[in-house]
Amino acid sequence: MDKKLRLMVVDDNPHARKALSALFSTQGWLEIIGEASDGEDAIEKVGSQAPHMILMDAQMPVMDGLQATRVIKNRWPQIKVIILTLYVDYEAQARQAGADAFLVKGCSMAEMTSAIRSAAGQLVFSGDIQSFQKTPPLPA
Numbered sequence: 001m002d003k004k005l006r007l008m009v010v011d012d013n014p015h016a017r018k019a020l021s022a023l024f025s026t027q028g029w030l031e032i033i034g035e036a037s038d039g040e041d042a043i044e045k046v047g048s049q050a051p052h053m054i055l056m057d058a059q060m061p062v063m064d065g066l067q068a069t070r071v072i073k074n075r076w077p078q079i080k081v082i083i084l085t086l087y088v089d090y091e092a093q094a095r096q097a098g099a100d101a102f103l104v105k106g107c108s109m110a111e112m113t114s115a116i117r118s119a120a121g122q123l124v125f126s127g128d129i130q131s132f133q134k135t136p137p138l139p140a
Contacts, residue, residue, distance in 0.1 A: 006052045052079065059085060
């Protein structure tokens with residue numbers, strides 16, 4: 001059993017990625033296991049890094065977050081994806097792509113933490129946020 005929720009941060013802005021990673025690394029129940037710069041990069045890294053959850057920007061070059069979410073949820077449905085974007089009107093598209101939660105950039109830390117805890121609800125083992133079921137092995 002894993003002791004921490006394994007989180008990957010995906011954003012094309014390196015400053016945003018680093019800031020989110022730094023912010024969430026202060027949470028004792030989260031482990032930042034990797035970062036990606038676009039959807040394609042995220043898909044490539046999911047197999048080796050095995051996150052429980054991905055915090056995904058919607059608008060990125062190469063492959064946007066909505067396309068990447070569709071691919072990830074199709075290949076690895078156990079991985080939770082939270083779309084984090086500047087665009088309030090993307091929520092319906094994010095849900096259609098399979099996102100487990102939707103957040104607007106600039107929301108409070110409490111809102112982000114609440115969304116992560118809520119999306120992680122299905123991963124929680126024995127109701128304790130500190131103890132997560134190990135993510136099943138990912139297909140090659």
